Amino acid sequence: MRKKVFMAAGYNTISLGTGRSEFNPRKPRPGIEHYMTEAGRATLSAIGGASNVDECVVGNFMAARFNRQGHLQGFFPAIDPGLQFKPGISVEGACASGGLALITGIRSILAETADVVLTIGVEVQNTVKAIYGADILAGAGWYKKRKNGHAYFFPGQFSDRAGAYFEKYGRERTRRSFARWYRNAIENARLCPTAQEFENKTQDLEALAMTEPNGKYFVDHLNVYDCSKVSDGASAIAIMSEKGLERAGISLHDAIEVVGWAQTERDITQDPPDLTELTNIKGAIQKALQMAGIGIHEIGTVETHDCFTIAGILGVEALGLAKPGEGPDYVLAGETSRTGSVPFNTTGGLIGWGHPTGATGVHMAVTIWEQWTGKAGAAQIQLNPSKPYGMSINMGGDDVTAVVIVYKKADL
Amino acid sequence: MKSGDKLRNVAVLGAAGKMGSGITLLTALEMASQSLLPENKGHNYILNAIDVNNENLLGLMKYIESQALKFAEKNTVSLRRVYANREDLVENEEIIREFVKHTVGIVRPVNRIENAADSLLVFEAASENPQLKVSLFRQIEQVNPHKPWYLTNTSSIPIAFLEQEAGLQGRIIGFHFYNPPAVQKLIEIIPLAHTSNDLRDFALDYASNLKKVIVFSNDKAGFIGNGHFMRDILFANQRVERLVEEGVPEPNAIYILNKVSHELLIRPMGIFQLIDYVGIDVCQYIMKVMAPHYPQENLYSPLLDRMLEAGVRGGQYPDGSQKDGFFRYEKGKIAGVFDLESSSYQGVDAFEAFALKWGDPWPEGVPQWKAVVKLSNVDDVLTSYFTALKHHASAASQMAVEYGRASRDIAKDLVNTGVALSEEDVNTVLKTGFYHVYGPVNKYFD
Incomplete structure (x- = not known):
């Protein structure tokens, strides 16, 4: 890193969708600008107002179809008139759009075009039923593969991965690890008031998650509990240089530092080389660790892209915390739970907190920031001082876009 | 072809x-x-x-x-x-x-x-x-x-x-x-x-x-479904008449029979609400069609005739919402009871109060149909509930038990007279066609 880069003043709206008591599919809901405004204003007020902002970035996947709205950077001045006539940019990388927004902000700091970048991720998806949302989200794959793809395109892709994994490493233990992953996700979400599953009251989560998949109406190897839900929400965070922190009056104690990152692409027109691993994510993790100059065992907490439980398991293996085929054991041994050796997705991740696609990458950074600055409330985990780093792994499409960021507590 | x-x-x-x-x-x-x-x-x-x-x-x-x-x-x-x-x-x-x-x-x-x-x-x-x-x-x-x-x-x-x-x-x-x-x-x-x-x-x-x-079902007028339903209606009618003889005003008697058949028998709706749902005119017509085929029975309800003469028909609007019949409905719930004498609906609260007093003490902890449908141990729950009901001395409980026995007898007759092929078939019809949580032929009322 040619220059120190920090993040602070994170904020999450609620993740709205089924499971939240505010959600009523028959009643009108807030539009995309509501979420951008709520998250943007919260971050602005924590950094001393819009006058302290040099540039703005918004990450979003498919507002053009979900909301009939493109050109989202035009909303920044609507969030605060102080952003009028300032630079704004919109980035898209499917479900890694939020991660790309972070990377874009980091690059601006490194390029010294800005000292404070207001970064927002947003998605509002409950405008259509899930069966039509599946069409929209399929845009994260290659359009030429849509025709032969599953009705629920991405669940279909990851169901194929789960099927291949079952075949190679065994089904029963793997399915149990999916159920454990689900339980961890919901239990963490119950501690985070903005989480979509905050109010989830199911008693035996693992039993529920063991529901047999039904390929007739959904996909062959995953049930609905293996999948993240349809979500509306936004997250915002300020990306800053040292000068920016000073200008915004934010102490190192309230910030995290970005110490490594990687952003890589895999050919969207090609099938994954190996269905039982996240090849691109794996490479990006290595690059990011290398940049940070640390080993995996110095990572104290991970936010990984568990759009599906199988992606969670494959994420654990991509990190090298478990060998290929042993991710399920690692999860079943409790290592990824909030009291395990490396707590994963401490506010619920995509399955528990929610997955407003374009917001997810930013939400990951906000969660890491909350944990390392002691702002996670009831979801706060005990952090191990010998592992002072955190990592976020944000994935677009089927392992096509990877955004991996390594953070550390800024005042260490 | x-x-x-x-x-x-x-x-x-x-x-x-x-x-x-x-x-x-x-x-x-x-x-x-x-x-x-x-x-x-x-x-x-x-x-x-x-x-x-x-x-x-x-x-x-x-x-x-x-x-x-x-x-x-x-x-x-x-x-x-x-x-x-x-x-x-x-x-x-x-x-x-x-x-x-x-x-x-x-x-x-x-x-x-x-x-x-x-x-x-x-x-x-x-x-x-x-x-x-x-x-x-x-x-x-x-x-x-x-x-x-x-x-x-x-x-x-x-x-x-x-x-x-x-x-x-x-x-x-x-x-x-x-x-x-x-x-x-x-x-x-x-x-x-x-x-x-x-x-x-x-x-x-x-x-x-x-x-x-x-x-x-065999080819006997009314078949199994209406064969049971129409006779169930007639039993309720008789009980209304008996209550009236005992001095209960008719609209109150109708309300009581409906409440007993709904709540105490754990059915999705009471007998008079079901008549409203199907249509008072439709029920009357079905009886009329069936009657000549059962000359030894009196398949006829003067009460239905009187309601229709008063211009009250029940049935549903094209959007599936309930028309007023024996009861007036608000958002699908009973809000009033029709009084044939004044030809008008009276608020439901007074009827509820009257029924509670008439049947006092009503049994407590009655399982609700809505909850029972979702249970996996329905038989256990019903056995213990109906056993307690049989030993509960109130007028309401005893009427419920009598009603359950009458329903069972109707079902058995359908088999004896060759309408249904088996008791199990009658139970299936009542359970799937009428959403009852138990078939009329059961051991609960023995």
């Missing part, structure tokens, strides 16, 4: 009515699915939706469209396979729209019975009027040279009567859906001894394709 080919040209009589629209929908969906099979490529599928009411036919087409949309949204996984060779259909939305367009395209809303001239199958869902049904069949027989099969939805008229009067010789079978046909899982099939095997097989296959629960 294979039996399945009969679905290529179908007529539904009374297509825009309450039962007819559901039958038209299910048939249209089945025809659409059949027509999309590779082996049926190149064949036309036509469903003549025949009804005299043009406005209702317009409503029918909207209903078909909205329900076909729901069906397609739920079955997109398999529809993508069906349309795998259609390169122009890529997204779910395109596939769903195509299926809806295709299904709606099969249905031809028409007025004239002559439109059934080329039909191979005729579903009959006209009013429960024997002469009308016979006349419709005769008209079709005159213009249709294909010797079509008739599946009648009558819930009470003996099939043999219809067959004989219309000269259909083995080409008619009872195929009785429950209301609403698209939702209710039960079909009563009523074959005659000489109904052709092909038609019998077709009816069975077709009902299975619709994923219905099938119960065979």
Whole structure:
């Protein structure tokens, strides 16, 4: 890193969708600008107002179809008139759009075009039923593969991965690890008031998650509990240089530092080389660790892209915390739970907190920031001082876009 | 011609009515699915939706469209396979729209019975009027040279009567859906001894394709469903009369019987609410149709007549909401009770208070139907509840036990008189067709 880069003043709206008591599919809901405004204003007020902002970035996947709205950077001045006539940019990388927004902000700091970048991720998806949302989200794959793809395109892709994994490493233990992953996700979400599953009251989560998949109406190897839900929400965070922190009056104690990152692409027109691993994510993790100059065992907490439980398991293996085929054991041994050796997705991740696609990458950074600055409330985990780093792994499409960021507590 | 080919040209009589629209929908969906099979490529599928009411036919087409949309949204996984060779259909939305367009395209809303001239199958869902049904069949027989099969939805008229009067010789079978046909899982099939095997097989296959629960009934007026329901009504009527003799005002007696049959017998609705749901006029008509076939019984309810004379009919609005009948409804809940003397509805609260006082003490901790449906140990819960009820001395509890026993006796009679083939069949009809959580033949009231 040619220059120190920090993040602070994170904020999450609620993740709205089924499971939240505010959600009523028959009643009108807030539009995309509501979420951008709520998250943007919260971050602005924590950094001393819009006058302290040099540039703005918004990450979003498919507002053009979900909301009939493109050109989202035009909303920044609507969030605060102080952003009028300032630079704004919109980035898209499917479900890694939020991660790309972070990377874009980091690059601006490194390029010294800005000292404070207001970064927002947003998605509002409950405008259509899930069966039509599946069409929209399929845009994260290659359009030429849509025709032969599953009705629920991405669940279909990851169901194929789960099927291949079952075949190679065994089904029963793997399915149990999916159920454990689900339980961890919901239990963490119950501690985070903005989480979509905050109010989830199911008693035996693992039993529920063991529901047999039904390929007739959904996909062959995953049930609905293996999948993240349809979500509306936004997250915002300020990306800053040292000068920016000073200008915004934010102490190192309230910030995290970005110490490594990687952003890589895999050919969207090609099938994954190996269905039982996240090849691109794996490479990006290595690059990011290398940049940070640390080993995996110095990572104290991970936010990984568990759009599906199988992606969670494959994420654990991509990190090298478990060998290929042993991710399920690692999860079943409790290592990824909030009291395990490396707590994963401490506010619920995509399955528990929610997955407003374009917001997810930013939400990951906000969660890491909350944990390392002691702002996670009831979801706060005990952090191990010998592992002072955190990592976020944000994935677009089927392992096509990877955004991996390594953070550390800024005042260490 | 294979039996399945009969679905290529179908007529539904009374297509825009309450039962007819559901039958038209299910048939249209089945025809659409059949027509999309590779082996049926190149064949036309036509469903003549025949009804005299043009406005209702317009409503029918909207209903078909909205329900076909729901069906397609739920079955997109398999529809993508069906349309795998259609390169122009890529997204779910395109596939769903195509299926809806295709299904709606099969249905031809028409007025004239002559439109059934080329039909191979005729579903009959006209009013429960024997002469009308016979006349419709005769008209079709005159213009249709294909010797079509008739599946009648009558819930009470003996099939043999219809067959004989219309000269259909083995080409008619009872195929009785429950209301609403698209939702209710039960079909009563009523074959005659000489109904052709092909038609019998077709009816069975077709009902299975619709994923219905099938119960065979013998050809005795009212069959199993109404055979039980009408006598259940008459029992409630007798008890109302008895209460009136004991000095309870009639509207209060009606309310009490409804409350007892609903709450204490753990049924989805009380007996008088069910009459309102079906329609007071419909119930009266069914009794009228059944009565001549059971000369030893008095299948007649003066109470229903008096309600109809007062212009109160019950039944449902086209959108499925409940019309006022014995009760006035607000958002589906009972809000008032009809008083025949003043010919007006009185607020429900006073009736509830009266009932509570009359039956005091009402048993406590009565399981609710809504909760019991979801239980896995229904039998345990019911056994312990009804055992306690039998030993509970209040008037309400004793009336409930008597009512349960009467319902059981009606069911047993249906078997003894050869209407139902088994007690289990009666239980299946009450459980699937009437959503009871237990069959009338049980050990709870022994």
